[in-house]
Amino acid sequence: MNNIWDLTQMTKVEIVISGEDMPVIVELLSEVGATGFTALSNVSGLGHSGYHQGRLLFNDRNALTMLTVVLPGERATALINGIRPLLSDRSGVLFVSDTWVSRPEYFR
Amino acid sequence: MxxxxxxxxxxxxxxxxxxxxEVIAPLWPLSTSIAVNPLWDLRKMSFNEAIDYAGQVLGITGYPSAEMFKTSYLNQRITDIDIRASINSCTTNGNHRRSPERENPDYGKExxxxxxxxxxxxxxxxxxxxxxxxxxxxxxxxxxxxxxxxxxxxxxxxxxxxxxxxxxxxxxxxxxxxxxxxxxxxxxxxxxxxxxxxxxxxxxxxxxxxxxxxxxxxxxxxxxxxxxxxxxxxxxxxxxxxxxxxxxxxxxxxxxxxxxxxxxxxxxxxxGNLDQDYSGTEDHRQMQSSPENYYMTEMPEEIRNHLSGLSSAETARIWLGAYESNYRDQILSKLAVAKPNHKPDPTVQAVFCIDPRSEVIRRHLEAKGPYETFGFAGFFGLPIHYQSWGSAEGADLCPVLIQPNAIMVEKPITGDGETALKQVQGRQGLAAISDMFTFARKGVLSSFILAEASGFVAGLIAIVKTLFPSRYERVRASANRMLVPSVTTTIDTNPKNGGMSDEAQALYAETALTTMGLTENFAPVVLLCGHGSSTENNPYASALDCGACGGNRGGASARAAATILNRVVTRKLLSDRGIIVPKSTIFLAAEHDTANDTVTLFDSNLIPPTQLDIIANLKQDLNRVRTTMAAERIPKLPGSKSRNPVAEGIFRSADWAQVQPEWGLARNAAMIIGSRRITAGINLEGRCFLHSYDSATDTDGFALETILTAPMVVAHWINAQYYFSTVDSNVYCAGDKTIHNIVGGIGVVQGVGGDLRLGLPKQSLFDKNQPFHEPMRLLTIVEAPQNLLDTVIKRNPVLRQLFDGEWVNLAARENENENWKLRKPGGSWISWIRNDRNDPTEG
Incomplete structure (x- = not known):
């Protein structure tokens, strides 16, 4: 892919986590040097604790948030090092995949 | 590395x-101090497990003292029937299954x-x-x-x-x-x-x-x-x-x-070596209170036998269950005999905050005339950042569980520009004097000069303020009016200025009306009444204001909601959604001052001539309410003379030496979610959060879900704060107000330094040294179909944690023809049986 489109490989980390855990995740992202992220609050879907409607009107802290971040490999490793123990204590899921970006300098 | x-x-x-x-509770700054369950982040554990863990880390006991239980037993606040019911319930829930290590009654965790x-x-x-x-x-x-x-x-x-x-x-x-x-x-x-x-x-x-x-x-x-x-x-x-x-x-x-x-x-x-060293320390001994402390010779033998061999914590759980069961049976009995109190054609429908203090004013107002009342969270469903006219800083008017999503600014109405300018100049002048005084007071040399220059005047003011607080307050208010003329204002909801789009305003209006069950039969006047508390020299003033408004006064939220609901475009969009508000209906904002029992009506300029008579009658009735409400409230305050309750309320509110201006939310115990029909005419003693709800208009459970996941969570926080501040006053009570020193505007220390104090001050909970607050876990009472409740609980982990972990107790019934049922951890329900609570049967 890199050869065809001249893209740079990065690691994409997606996390679905309770809104009240967002502050620590955001701090963690800053700690490992992530330069940006995308967050979707009040997401819905089916998980091991049942179906989440994603429509809590007056409680952002107990609604689910989905967060996507793209980082160079070594920073992703550091991030995952932090998130895994958090997920052993709190509910949530983590997805890690390879991705390619066109402007790698934005992510370093 | x-x-x-x-x-x-x-x-x-x-x-x-x-x-x-997780074991630490967040501590909000004094200006927005709110009640919080100090063990909220441990809620993935059950209530009892969280207390055990916090006991290991913080040294808390987590349960009312043996002395309090003994007193309650002797004065029949706890009866043998209650203890038997609690033993039965704890056995069913597995709360004191005896494990081998617990055979030792002195068992305690390291x-x-x-x-x-x-x-x-x-x-x-x-x-x-x-x-x-x-x-x-x-x-x-x-x-x-x-x-x-x-x-x-x-x-x-x-x-x-x-x-x-x-x-x-x-x-x-x-x-x-x-x-x-x-x-x-x-x-x-x-x-x-x-x-x-x-x-x-x-x-x-x-x-x-x-x-x-x-x-x-x-x-x-x-x-x-x-x-x-x-x-x-x-x-x-x-x-x-x-x-x-x-x-x-x-x-x-x-x-x-x-x-x-x-x-x-x-x-x-x-x-092992360390345990040996540590076992002799005073701290360690405190953690292992003897179970004999909870025994009483007056108890029937079979109860004593049952309790023997349990640890102190296990015995305390049974006592707590008994204490709660007694209150639960009392309130469910009261609700079971409630008579319908529907008033045809009310002239005013008044919506108050769910705060337990609103129960008192609602009851008194309904008794005075053709008034129908509703309960709804005091931010009226509008999460806004509000900036009052001429103020440099704003405030978030919403529960801390959400972030404001719009800015609403108070501004003078067109044509009143000159007065508005005078007002701003007056406020700026007063602020400049205040800043100058503060600067001089803090300077190394200027503080001495200031004392010499202004000491005489300041001393006189202090004497008048101390001896005649009500008069001082009147003079101050008059001077303020002279220097800062009042200006007629409105609230700008325009999205161009940070407000909300018409669609968003209509959505919030629809949600508020649907959630409180007010979607038809609108009265000519709908009063939206927030609340606040006027007190002097009180670092904990915000703890007496509206929790749903983030520890701020609620009048501005009421004004913003009324503004939105009066807009023609909102009414049009609401009618497209099936909610038809008559053109003749006006929404009017108000604020109830819980310290002096007054109700202030806002935006009187908006009242059309057709509703003037209704408002005049309402004002008269609110004055009568003030008298009867003060007569109920003031005698309960420590040191009350009660000769003239209304005057005493004003005096306490203005007195800068008063440490107990009002009881706030002390003795809060339950939250009732349902129609006012369930509670109308019943004296609930200001102990219940009341949220209006009509399951007939909520087929998918959206409104119920909103109420349980937000207002009920806030009510639980308040209830848990009062609970832990009372039972573990060494850790979770801010202590005696008279020796508080404010640090950096964010908290208080006792004396000259040390740790910031957590929780509520002693004077909010205790009458002298006896607890005025009754520490119990929140009892939530809902009138809704059981399957709807089960569905909502099942899809919300936070509700499962609260109910399954026994942080909150839940009772429900579908309608008045059914008996109340009690939810057990895990989701099963048992019927509540009136008059024979010793033997609940499976429902």
């Missing part, structure tokens, strides 16, 4: 700190200690208390803004800047030791990792170490937790973060231990 390994180690540490901080605390036991030193003293000193200096010279300097770096020249550090560690301390790593995370290494704390021991580090001073740690996990990023003022706080604490511990011992290995004692 390589760079990436460093990053990974820091990331793991970050999460370990977050997990360790207290978690920091490495420095272990060091103190081994070395006979006072390292942990020395660290507390030094860290509290620096925290206070930092939040007061006298420590750092950099505008956004962090606590750890500010401390590193000054520690090299700190005389106290030299006294404690010597010159070389102080130099080593000052050479701690620049990054707080690296400093923590280094200190943990120096203290010999392994990675698998970190969470225990860090939890206990935070628990040593839960006030400062709580402030740091609020700042790190709850405050917005742009919140003004010094930002004391958890990681910085721990870095400073652990630096002291590590260097003090290193200086006192021959090295880290000495701290790694075998657990």
């Amino acid at each position: 390589s760079g990436s390994e460093f990053l990974a180690a820091r990331a793991r540490l970050f999460v370990q700190i977050d997990i360790a901080s 207290k978690i200690l920091t490495a420095a605390e272990r060091g103190d036991l081994i070395l006979g030193t006072n390292i942990a208390t020395t660290t507390d003293r030094e860290v509290a000193k620096w925290c206070a200096a930092y939040v007061a803004g006298i420590m750092t010279t950099q505008p956004h300097g962090r606590f750890y770096s500010a401390w590193l800047d000054v520690i090299a020249t700190d005389p106290a550090a030299r006294r404690l560690l010597g010159k070389n030791g102080r130099n080593r301390l000052a050479q701690s790593p620049v990054h707080p995370e690296d400093s923590i990792l280094e200190s943990l290494e120096l203290l010999g704390v392994r990675e698998d021991e970190r969470i225990c170490e860090l939890s206990r580090q935070l628990a040593r001073m839960p006030g400062w740690a709580g402030h740091a937790k609020w700042r790190s996990r709850w405050a917005s990023h742009n919140h003004p003022g010094p930002a004391l973060q958890l990681v910085d706080y721990l870095a400073v604490r652990l630096s002291y511990d590590a260097h003090l231990v290193d200086s006192a011992s021959t090295g880290r290995n000495q701290l790694r004692l075998e657990k």
